[in-house]
Amino acid sequence: MSFSSLGLISPLLQALDALEYKLPTPVQAQAIPAVLAGRDLMVAAQTGTGKTAGFALPLLQRLSTEGAPVGSNAVRALVLVPTRELAEQVHESFRAYGRHLPLRTHVAYGGVSINPQMMKLRKGLDLLVATPGRLLDLYGKNAVKFTQLQALVLDEADRMLDLGFSRELDALIAAFPKRRQTLLFSATYSDPIRALATSLLRDPLTIDVSPRNSTVKSIKQWLIPVDKKRKSELFCHLLKKNGWGQVLVFVKTRKGVEQLVETLLAQGIRADSIHGDKPQPARLRALERFKSDEVQVLVATDVAARGLDIDDLPLVVNFDLPIVAEDYIHRTGRTGRAGASGEAISLVAADEVQQLAAIETLTRQILTRNDEQGFEPEHRVPMTDARGQVLKKPKKPKKPKPGKSQGV
Numbered sequence: 001m002s003f004s005s006l007g008l009i010s011p012l013l014q015a016l017d018a019l020e021y022k023l024p025t026p027v028q029a030q031a032i033p034a035v036l037a038g039r040d041l042m043v044a045a046q047t048g049t050g051k052t053a054g055f056a057l058p059l060l061q062r063l064s065t066e067g068a069p070v071g072s073n074a075v076r077a078l079v080l081v082p083t084r085e086l087a088e089q090v091h092e093s094f095r096a097y098g099r100h101l102p103l104r105t106h107v108a109y110g111g112v113s114i115n116p117q118m119m120k121l122r123k124g125l126d127l128l129v130a131t132p133g134r135l136l137d138l139y140g141k142n143a144v145k146f147t148q149l150q151a152l153v154l155d156e157a158d159r160m161l162d163l164g165f166s167r168e169l170d171a172l173i174a175a176f177p178k179r180r181q182t183l184l185f186s187a188t189y190s191d192p193i194r195a196l197a198t199s200l201l202r203d204p205l206t207i208d209v210s211p212r213n214s215t216v217k218s219i220k221q222w223l224i225p226v227d228k229k230r231k232s233e234l235f236c237h238l239l240k241k242n243g244w245g246q247v248l249v250f251v252k253t254r255k256g257v258e259q260l261v262e263t264l265l266a267q268g269i270r271a272d273s274i275h276g277d278k279p280q281p282a283r284l285r286a287l288e289r290f291k292s293d294e295v296q297v298l299v300a301t302d303v304a305a306r307g308l309d310i311d312d313l314p315l316v317v318n319f320d321l322p323i324v325a326e327d328y329i330h331r332t333g334r335t336g337r338a339g340a341s342g343e344a345i346s347l348v349a350a351d352e353v354q355q356l357a358a359i360e361t362l363t364r365q366i367l368t369r370n371d372e373q374g375f376e377p378e379h380r381v382p383m384t385d386a387r388g389q390v391l392k393k394p395k396k397p398k399k400p401k402p403g404k405s406q407g408v
């Protein structure tokens with residue numbers, strides 16, 4: 001099946017040619033004709049499946065071929081996303097796909113001045129990509145009106161709820177016109193997301209391109225048991241020993257991120273960080289430096305876990321396991337994208353065994369354990385069974401005997 005057989009117009013086909021997209025991915029093959037036909041969608045798809053083009057291409061087509069020209073301060077299509085990074089990235093995709101179409105698009109998120117966003121909205125926009133908080137601020141200032149809104153996309157809806165956007169979403173949805181096309185994308189489908197879907201969608205087409213709550217098959221995943229206090233040392237050792245190229249590393253806390261970056265920089269390793277305490281321009285700069293290979297190791301909290309699209313990222317390291325098991329799927333999804341193979345390695349300490357069990361239950365797999373010589377933990381990580389249950393409670397840490405280590 002080709003993109004032209006899905007009914008896309010030639011300005012879009014030209015753009016796809018230039019991007020060297022040869023064939024639609026499964027989510028695109030299903031979503032594009034349905035969106036063109038005006039259907040609502042409820043899609044279970046992870047990043048890496050090509051879902052952005054799945055909604056961006058048909059929306060661009062509908063915006064350029066249907067509907068009245070946009071009035072001042074109005075928007076015709078809205079894409080709501082959970083994070084600033086994802087907002088930039090999704091908008092960038094719209095720009096790339098829509099480069100031969102005369103549409104006005106923009107992106108709006110918090111943490112930067114609101115005035116340029118208000119100015120941009122004055123003449124109206126065909127498409128706005130926004131985070132819910134900033135969009136609500138703009139609405140409160142009468143900088144945006146929804147009277148012409150014909151299409152709404154909620155991207156990474158599960159993440160928006162996790163990040164506490166449900167109040168903003170409720171307020172916005174109440175302000176949107178009832179007659180509109182709505183497309184809901186979520187990697188995981190929890191009960192709150194299903195409830196949101198029921199309240200938002202009209203006779204939606206359901207598309208499920210990945211088995212629920214699974215990680216991408218092409219990603220090789222395993223773990224190294226290690227004592228907490230030796231994680232930095234182990235990471236630096238692995239980096240050198242394995243001659244790793246670019247690595248995206250996830251750390252639980254902002255402080256932990258900064259500490260690891262400091263350790264890496266002190267060893268002459270090019271590292272930078274992304275987390276919620278950093279001003280937006282610094283976060284984007286870090287991401288750009290990583291994408292352009294100026295930075296070898298990008299250390300991030302889960303804020304960065306979803307949606308970041310970095311070409312050919314071969315390796316993700318979970319320096320700490322995530323508190324919320326679903327985040328494991330999103331973190332590992334940063335590698336092995338668009339069919340490429342990838343590797344995700346977790347450094348797991350004994351006190352993370354419950355998180356490990358939750359991840360193994362969710363992903364229905366037991367992660368292979370490989371000890372790293374010289375780093376066998378003194379506090380062993382209890383074994384988990386096929387249902388992700390912890391078989392033995394972690395023992396109280398004993399005082400280490402010099403020269404002796406306990407393997408798993």
Ligand code: AMP
Nearest residue numbers: 021023024025047048049050051052338
């Ligand atoms: P997404 O899941 O939307 O974040 O897309 C993941 C990656 O796949 C992005 O780098 C896209 O540029 C790329 N991509 C999307 N659709 C296609 C396609 N049909 N052919 C090749 N690459 C694609």
